Structures are given as structure tokens and as C-alpha cells.
Amino acid sequence: MISKTDSxxxxxxxxxxxxxxxxxxxxxxxxxxGLQGRLLKAGLGxxxxxxxxxxxxxxLAPTFADSDLTPFSRFPINGYDVDDPGxxxxxxxxxxxxxxxxxxxxxxxxxxxLPRITQNTRHVCVEGWDVIGRFGGAxxxxxxxxxxxDTTARFVSVECADDYYESIDMATxxxxxxxxxxxxxDQPLTREHGAPVRLNIPTKVGYKQAKYLTxxxxxxxxxxxxxxxxxxxxRFYGL
Amino acid sequence: MATRAIAVEDLKTGEVTAATYEHPWVVRxxxxxxxxxxxxxxxxxxxIFKAFPSFGAKIPEKDLLQxxxxxALGGWLGGALQWHLTFMWIYIATGLVYLGxxxxxxxxxxxxxVPRDIPGVWPMVRHYFFFGxxxxxxxxxxxxxKHAYTSAIGLGVLSVLTGLAVWKPVQLSWLAWLMGGFxxxxxxxxxxxxxxxxxxxxxxxxxxxxxxxNFVSMLTGWKKDPEYPVx
Numbered sequence: 003m004i005s006k007t008d009s010x011x012x013x014x015x016x017x018x019x020x021x022x023x024x025x026x027x028x029x030x031x032x033x034x035x036g037l038q039g040r041l042l043k044a045g046l047g048x049x050x051x052x053x054x055x056x057x058x059x060x061x062l063a064p065t066f067a068d069s070d071l072t073p074f075s076r077f078p079i080n081g082y083d084v085d086d087p088g089x090x091x092x093x094x095x096x097x098x099x100x101x102x103x104x105x106x107x108x109x110x111x112x113x114x115x116l117p118r119i120t121q122n123t124r125h126v127c128v129e130g131w132d133v134i135g136r137f138g139g140a141x142x143x144x145x146x147x148x149x150x151x152d153t154t155a156r157f158v159s160v161e162c163a164d165d166y167y168e169s170i171d172m173a174t175x176x177x178x179x180x181x182x183x184x185x186x187x188d189q190p191l192t193r194e195h196g197a198p199v200r201l202n203i204p205t206k207v208g209y210k211q212a213k214y215l216t217x218x219x220x221x222x223x224x225x226x227x228x229x230x231x232x233x234x235x236x237r238f239y240g241l
Numbered sequence: 242m243a244t245r246a247i248a249v250e251d252l253k254t255g256e257v258t259a260a261t262y263e264h265p266w267v268v269r270x271x272x273x274x275x276x277x278x279x280x281x282x283x284x285x286x287x288x289i290f291k292a293f294p295s296f297g298a299k300i301p302e303k304d305l306l307q308x309x310x311x312x313a314l315g316g317w318l319g320g321a322l323q324w325h326l327t328f329m330w331i332y333i334a335t336g337l338v339y340l341g342x343x344x345x346x347x348x349x350x351x352x353x354x355v356p357r358d359i360p361g362v363w364p365m366v367r368h369y370f371f372f373g374x375x376x377x378x379x380x381x382x383x384x385x386x387k388h389a390y391t392s393a394i395g396l397g398v399l400s401v402l403t404g405l406a407v408w409k410p411v412q413l414s415w416l417a418w419l420m421g422g423f424x425x426x427x428x429x430x431x432x433x434x435x436x437x438x439x440x441x442x443x444x445x446x447x448x449x450x451x452x453x454x455n456f457v458s459m460l461t462g463w464k465k466d467p468e469y470p471v472x
Contacts, residue, residue, distance in 0.1 A: 005246075005247055005248070006247070006248045006249075006250065006257075007247055007248070007249055007250070008249065008250045008251075008252050009249055009250065009251045009252050009253075010252055012247070012249045012260065012463075015461075015463065016457075016461040016463055017461075019266070019269075019460075019461040019462045019463065020460050020461050022266050022269075022270070023269060023270060023273060023460065025270060025274075026270065026273045026274055026277070029274065029277045029331075032281075041327070042320075042323040042324060042327050043323070044327075045323065045326060045327020045328070045330065046322075046323050046326050046327060048327075048330060049326040049327070049329070049330070053409075056409060056412045056413075057412060058412065061411070061412060061414075063411040063414070064410075064411070064414050064418075072298070075300075076298060076299070076300040077300075078299045078300055124410070124423060126410065126423060127293070127299070128292075128318065128322070129292035129293040129318065130289065130290070130292060130293035130427060131293045131295070131298075131299040131302075132299075132423055132424060133298075133299060204411065205411050205412075230319070233319055234319040234320060234323060235319045235322065236322065236326065240409070240411070240412065241409060241410050241411040241412070
């Protein structure tokens, strides 16, 4: 049974129904220059929060057979500045600061004295490409323990010989696949790949895996997050 | 499908036209939010793709295609990622609200393509593309429309799943594995975008062909003088 109305009432029904769509106009806030940046920052922040919730300490990144490896010659060299910042490899030390009982300079030999881990893992660049590489080094977790780091602190930040800087959350720092990497493809790290020590973090995107490390700090506050993060990239970017 | 119908009497001419309430408020709201979200997701996605417009190796890199900046959103990779990772939540939330509403209200029957729609597909194709006779309309959506919309919803779900696999190839490694790994997930994500673009193109053409009353129905819910019988 069809009910009846007249054209005037029908128009007012239609107007009311149309008005119910006004929430869509809320998206227009993204077009307002003053608000856009703040909204996108909040959106990215929400994504980062969701990322950190998705991160599971015990969940390992997929590992691969040697036959799956991208040949070393085709492993991209992605420096932000120079391929070789001219590190004096003989005099090199990693300076530990912040919330650690044994602050100070650590030599490569001390890092290499920790259990050596090798892993074939996928390296994913924020740009979208990926390669499977073979990495060797000490677990960052073991190193932090050796330095008496307060692992209840929130972040581990690093600085590099080329003025690059980065930081990661403590959960990721303690992940068993997070390495202070000094070998690739069973050879000492070459200069272009970050000699003598770089980060290898299969649970993070490439720009987090800083090269040519010079210092490391355990901290609860980050005056600056990372070279790319401070320009607008995700601060967590876990894979 | 019980569609709410009304007889509208024109106060000037006394003419009586039927009108049906075709699109509930939630569906309309989701439709328009989703339209904006898709625009942002595709625009920013194209900008993200510009950073590595390839599906092969990084070395040597073989770029597939480039397009003018006008067809990309965000200005640079970091800006595009901000848009993409913000609107993905709006896109997902809208999709969930839409699907939830359709299922619990029973309104999905209007749009879901089911086996009994199969025989009606070919006559519609013949009508649209080969000048065949127009099959009589019996409900709000004809079988070909149902097929298109059901596919589009499926593509929407797949776009989210492939996107999540690209975003979280480690934490959601099972999802990436289902798609053949991170590398393939990225390709699927890209191909699904083109499929959605193809749907949008066809959808817009049909909106133009079906005229004003049909377009208004997605704004107010009410379609005046529908093609199908109401009672």
C-alpha cells in the first residue's frame, strides 16, 4: 500500500534527507590549509599507535633461504648524503650515553665478542622496493645488556658519522632480530653499506636502519626523532 | 525487497508520480565519505608509487610509468604517506559501517549479486553494449548492476587486505604470504586500484546516462518515478 503526499511535502522530506549528509562536509577540514597539517599529523600518529599495538615481541620477520638472496652487487646503497663519510675504522668506537650503567666507548671487538647472529631477511624501503639480504652482527638486546642499559626506557636513539640520526622504540630494540650489524653476506660491512656498524632491523622500514653508527643513547625523551621522521615520515614505521 | 514507496501529487498539475526510498541514510553517508576517501587513497597512492614506479628489482630499476604531478596527491613521498595512512582509517571505518549496516538491516539484498541473477546478466550486457532490447526492470538494481556493485565491494575489501599486507609484511606475514609475499602484495594492491578506477569510470558513465532522478536518489534517498514497479 502506497502512502500519499504532495509535491511540497515531498520537497521538504528530500531537503531533510539531504541535510543528513552534512557530516560528509566534515572531510572538508582536510582542505583548510591551517588544519590540514594538524589533521594529517594526527592521522599518521594514529597509524603509528596502531603499528606499535600490532608489534609483537615474539613474532619473527620471515627469513629466507640462501638461494633467495638478492646478490650483494644488487643490494642498493641508499645514503642520504654521502656513500662514505670517511670513518676512521681503526679508531672507531660506539659511544653509549643516556640511561646506561656502563656509559662510554665500545670498540668493534667488544661488539663482536657478543654472540654472532646471521639472518637472511627482507629489507623494505619506504619507496616500495625490497631486497633480501644476509646480515650478521650482535643482537642489540645483548649489547644493551652489556652496557647495563635501562630497558624500561622508551627509546634507543643513534647518531651517525654522516650526521644522519634515528631512533627506535625499546620493544623493537629488544627484538631478537634487531642487530648491531657489522657483516653483510658474511663479509665485514663495506663503507657504502655503513662500516663499521649499522642497524639491521627486519621489523622496521629501511630508513630506520641507520648506517655508520657513532653513538647510541638510551632515553625516555627524543628531542628529535630521526632525519626523515622530522620531515614528516612515520616515526614508528614497523613492518 | 520491501522498498518504501510514496505517491507524490504535484500541487500545480495534479499529476501523481511514484517515488521510492532507495538508499538509506547510512548507505548514502558511506557512499559520499567513501567517494572522498577513494579520491584521496588513489591520489596519494599514485604519488607513493612515483617513488618506485616498478615491480621489478631496484637494481637495475625499470620504471613502468610516470604521470604528471596533477594526478598525484601529497607533493612528495612523505606527504603522500601522511594522506594514505590517515585516510586508510576513514576508508576502512566507512567500509565496516557500510557492510555492518547492509548485513544487519537486510538491505544487502538490494545490491548483492546472487546465483539467481546470473540469467539476467547477458540480456543487460546485450542491451548496454550491443543495442539489444531493454529487459524489464523488476527491482532497484538490475543483475548487471548488482554484479558491478558486488564486485566493487569485493575490490574494496581486497584493496584493504592487500594494503595491510604492504603496510605490515612482518606482523601480518600470513596475509602477505597469502598474496605471494610482500613483492606480490604490492602488485596486487596496484592492480586492484586500476580495477576500482575501471569501476568508477563505468559507474560515472552510468550515472550520467541514468539522469537526474537517479543521481538525486544518492543524495536524498528518494528516487522519483523509478523504472521498476513499486507496490
